[in-house]
Amino acid sequence: MFGYKRHVPDLSSPSYPDIRLSTLSGFAWPDGKSCGVTIGWHVDGEAGPIGWDRGAVEHMTAISEAAYGITTAMPRILALHRDLEVPATFFVPAHVGERHPAMIDAILADGHEIAHHGYMHENLFGMPAEDQQAVFEHATAVLERLTGRTPRGWSAPGWGVDARTLEVMAALGFTYDASLMEHDTPHLVETARGSLIELPTSMVLDDWALFGGSLYPAGSAVTAPAEDARRIWLEEFTGLRRYGGLFHTTFHPNLMGRPGRLLMLEQLLTEMRACDDVWWGTCEAAADHALTFAASGQS
């Protein structure tokens, strides 16, 4: 029999982090376009399971499933982007770049952006600021060595972000974050240590919600028909065109690069490409547009 445990309510007002999200008044997309599309990929690879638990490195099923996204899926994902002339931003944990340097070269050869996604896909929420900074600096150094460029943006592994994360990124000179979910359009994140452009994302456009799963330490998976995803994402695209927002995706190559789902994505992107009122670009280009808009004193 369950005993009743008295729960004392805390009626004090909580103290929110000192972070300010400010929309850009009158924000508009370039050339009078109705909305923006940035196709973001989280190329977690082996860093997904290993970042969660180092012991996963010996789990052959989990590691092979993670590697599927890199070795099997990425070549056809890049071919799809090439065929449809769709720019993309690949958020790559630096360890995955170290392990698969040819993939990095292939992404860059096609003109796409490579952005920061931790070293081993660290979830930074609650981590001391100096440790967060160490993760950012180490992974940046590795990506600079592999790509010859400094990554300008980051998206949060496991959606783990706290005020320290945003402060550290601003202090290190990052241009943008792509993790927060309050607004529809690119906006400003102001911290005590500087500001960033925020490219808002949403769980609606995260394939993990429909197709995600893990194999380590025990198997679990969610799987929906690809057609469900196509319908949800097309609905969201239609809504964002109407309201002028950013359609920013979080796709994982090991999930979305499965053959059936990639055919669905080809169909979806083809439908979206047929709309001539849409701005397409990398996250970097979207952030630069927002920066220019903010600097011009808005409208």
Ligand SMILES: [Zn+2]
């Ligand atoms: Zn990730």
